[in-house]
Amino acid sequence: MTDPFVHPYIPNTAPKSKAAMLAAVGAASVDEFYADVPAELRLDRPLDLPTPFTAEQDLVRHVEGLLAKNVSTRQRLSFLGAGTYHHYVPAVVDEVINRSEFLTAYAGEPYEDHGRFQALFQYQSLMAELLAMDVVNVPTYDGFQATATALSMAGRMSGRRRVLVASDVLPDKLSKVRDFVRVLLDLEFVDTVDGVADVTGLASRLAEDVAAVWVETPSRTGALEARLQEIADAAHDVGAVLVVGTDPIGYGVLTPPAEQGADIVCGDIQSLGLHQWFGGAHGGFIAVHDDPRFIMEMPSRLFGLATTDVPGEYGFGDVAYDRTSFAQREEGKEWVGTAAALWGIAAGVYLALMGPQGMRDLGEVLLARTRYAQRALAEIPGVALGDRAVHLREFTIDLSGAGLGAADVVDALRAEGIEPGVPVDQHQLLVCVTEMTSQRDIDRLSAELAALAARTGNAAAGASDTDPTDPGATTVSAPILEEQSA
C-alpha cells in the first residue's frame, strides 16, 4: 500500500486534491464533517477485516484461486433443476448486457436513458407475445416475488382471503409466498392427482369466498397442467382469479395460459438467456390483460410508449407512476426498488435471437429429451415414473422398487461425476434435462443408475412391496402422452 493511502478507486485520495478540497470548504480535517456523529458511537479502531489485495493483479489471483475450488456443471454431468436451469445462453446476450451503458446505468429519465426504456419496453413486448398477454411488468426480483405479488393482487381486488393451491409448488417458493401473503390470504392445498390438478376436488372447494386459484405449470415436478381451461371456468364461475405460475421456456410449442383463461400469469425468466450463476440470476415477471382493474393493483414499474414533440418519434415513460410506492409510501400496494431490470434486457435479447422458430425448436427438443429420459430411466428394473402427466424438462422417478433411497443415489452417482437430480422425498428424485443434456448424457445417467440398481439388485425384490394402487409408484411403460390426452 502507498503511504499516504492512495487508492485507484478513489481519485481524491491524492493528497493534493484532498488538501485543496478541505481548504475550499474551510475544514481542518475530514473529521469535522462527522460532527453530528456522537463520540460514543464512533468506532475507535480500524475495522477488523482481512488484509486487502490492493494491487489488481493480486486480487485477481486471490479471487480466481477461490473460484478455482468450484467444480462446475461443465465438469460434472448435471441433471439439476428445481428452479435454476441450465439452458444455453447465446453469446449476443452476454455481449449486450455487459455493455457499460446498460450495466452501470440506474434510474435515469426517459431522455438520457432512452435505450434502457426502449430495451425494457421491448422485453415487456416480447414476453407479451410469448405469453399472449398485453401487459408485462419491468422484472421484479424473481419468480417467488412475482407469484406472491400476483396472489396479493387477487386478494386486494376481491377482498377475499382464500387461495386454492392446485399444484405441487417448489418448497422454497411456497415458503416465500406463504410468509408474504399471510396478512391478506390463506393458502389451502388441493392434493394433486398424477402430478396435476385434481379438477373435481378443486371444484368442490370453490366458493364465493375464494380470491384465487393458483396453478403451477410446469409444476414443481415439471408436470404440465392439461386442463387449465376447465380450472379457469370453474374459478371464474365463483368470481375467483386464475393465477398461473410458469416458466416461459416452453411457449414456443405450448398453449400460453392466457389463452386458457388465466387472469394473471407469473414466474421466473432465468431460463431465458441467463446463466445458472449458482442460483443468483433470477427475475420475476407478472403478466395481465390490458385491464385497469388489474394494472392499478400491480406495484411494479411498467414502461409504456408515448408521443413526443416530434411526430412519429417513439418516446417512453412510466405508466401510471402514481401507482407505485415511490409516490404512495405507506399507501403503496407493495414496495418498488432495484430488482432485476438487466435480466429483463437479457431475456429480451434472448427472445429476439430465438424468434418464433427458435422457441418452437427449443420447446420441441425439451419435450423430446424429457420424454426420452423418462423412458430410458423407467426401463430400469425397479425404477418408475412418479406420475403419468406430460412433462417439460423435469420429472420425478420413484426408486423404491429398486430399493434405493434418493439421497443414496445422489451420493453414489456424484462419485461418478454425475449430479443425477434433486431428492424430493425418500425415494423420489427430480431429474431435469434441457437442450444442454444430450442423448449420450441421458444414456450415461440411465446406465449408471441401472448399474447401481443392479448392485443393490436383491433389494429390488422389495419392489413387490409397492402398493400397486399408489399412482406415485406406477411403472409407466406405455406411451405417456396418449393416455393423458384420452
Next chain:
Amino acid sequence: MSLPVAPKPALRRFHQASWDEPIIFELSTPGERGVLVTGIEPGVRDAVGDVVSELPAGLRRQAPPALPEMGQMRVLKHYLRLSQENLGADLNVDIGQGTCTMKYAPKVNEQLIRTPGLTAMHPLQDPADAQGVLEIVWQTERMLAEISGMDEVSLHTQGGSAAIWSNIAMIRAFHEANGEGEQRREVITTIFSHPSNAAAAKAAGYDVITLYPDADGYPDLEALKRALSPRTAAIMVTNPEDTGIYNPAIKEWVDAAHGVGALASYDQANANGILGITRARDAGFDVCHFNLHKTFGTPHACGGPGAGANGVSAALAPFLPGPRVAREGDRFVVREAGEQSIGAVAPFFGVIPNIVRAYSWMMALGAEGLRAVAEIAVLNNNYLMKKVLEIPGASAPYATGRRRIEQVRYSWQDLFEDTGVTSEEIGIRASDFGMHYWTSHHPYVVPQPFTLEPTESYSMAELDEYAAVLAEIAREARDDAETVRTAPHRQTVHHTHHDDLDDPERWAITWRAYQRKYFGDAAA
C-alpha cells in the same frame, strides 16, 4: 508549424447518440434466424416420435408467438444502438441520482464473475464442488457483520427494498414468537427515510406512522416519544436520512423504541459515508440492511439485479432467512433454515454475481480503504455543497450551516420563484450536457428538490464540471428560460407527452397492446 491548440470549452459539447432506432418488431424479416437450437438426435426422435403433434390438444399452441425474426447481427446492432442511447455511470458524472450511491463498479470484478467457475455452477450441486463460492458467501457475511457490528448476516435478498422487507418480516416473526404479534401493530418511520420502509411495513400488515423533522431538519425525537407505545412493533429509519443529515440522537431513538419493547430497524442504503466511522449495532439497532449495489460497488444494471444484506443481533438471528452457509473446520457447508426462520425470501443463496463483486470490492479496499471511501465521499459532498450553494437560486433547506454526510437534498425554490423554471426542467436540461440528474422526490416536502450524492468515485475536476453545468443551467433559467423549458435539445428523443402514460385508453405497455389500441384489426 504546430497545430493550433483550440481553447478548451467551458462546458462539454455533448450530444447523445440518436439512431432513430425502430421498435424491434419493426425490424422483423420473415425467415431470418438469430440463433439455431441444437437438434434432436435421431436416436431420441426414433424413440419418442413427434412429441409436439402428440401433445394433448389443450397444451398445443395453435399459432406461433409473434416474435420478430432477425439475423444475429441485426439483433446485436439494434441493441448496441440502444446501449449508445443510454447514459451509464461509466460514461457520465453520475452524482445526480442522489440516495442511490452511484459509484465506480470496478471492471476487474466483471472479469472475475464471468468465469465458468461461477456462471456454470448450479446451486444444488454437491457443496464439496462449491467450496469457492460458499467461502465467498461466508466471508462476505463475516465482513458485513464487522462493518455493521451485527452478530449475523444473510445475503439472500435480491435488492435493498427486498432486504427492508426481510427486516420487517423478521421483526414480525420475532414479536409473534414472543406472543406479541397481535399487540404490536404499528411501525414508525420518518418522512426522509426511503419510501420502501413505509411500503414494506404496510405490505406486512402494519399501520405506519410517519414522523416529520424538527425545525432544524433533524428527526424529531419528541415526536417519536409521543408516537411510541406498547402497540409499536418497530421503528424503521434511515440514517443519514435522504437529506444527508445524520441523526445525532440516533441512540436515544433506539433506546426509546426498546423502552416500549419495540425493535429498531436500520435502513443503511446511505451507509457509504459512515463505513468504518460508526456501526448499526453500536447505536443499538436490532436489524439493519445494506445495498451491495450502492455501498459495495456492484453495478446498478438499469435497476437490478441489486443485492441486499441483512444484519441482525444474536436475538434476531434465529429468524434470518435460510439456508445458511456455515463453516465446519476448513469446509463450508449448507444448513437448512431453522424452525423460527422466516424461510426462503428468494431462490437459493441470493444474487451470487453481486456477492462475488462486493466481496472483491471489499478485498480490494480493506479496512483502510473502506474508511477512505467514507471520508472522501463526505469530503466530496461537502465540497460539492459549497460549489452548489454558490449558484444563485440554489439552497439546502434544514441544518443551515451544518456539515452533511454523504449527500444533500437541495432546493431550487428561489430560482423557481424568480424564473418559473422547475427542478424537473433543470434535470432534463442537464442531460444535454451529458449529466444525469434525478427529479423524483416524493413526497415533495422540500420544494423544487434535487439530491446530489457525489460518492468517493469522482475527482475534484469532475465535481467542478458538474457544478459548472448546474450553474450554467441556472444562468439559462434567468437569461433564456425557454431553452431550459423546451429541453432536451441534444438527446435521443424530444420532450415526451406523459399524458399518454396515465390514461388507460391511451397507455401502451407492450407493442401488441399498442398495435391493437391504435391500429385495431389493421395491425393483425
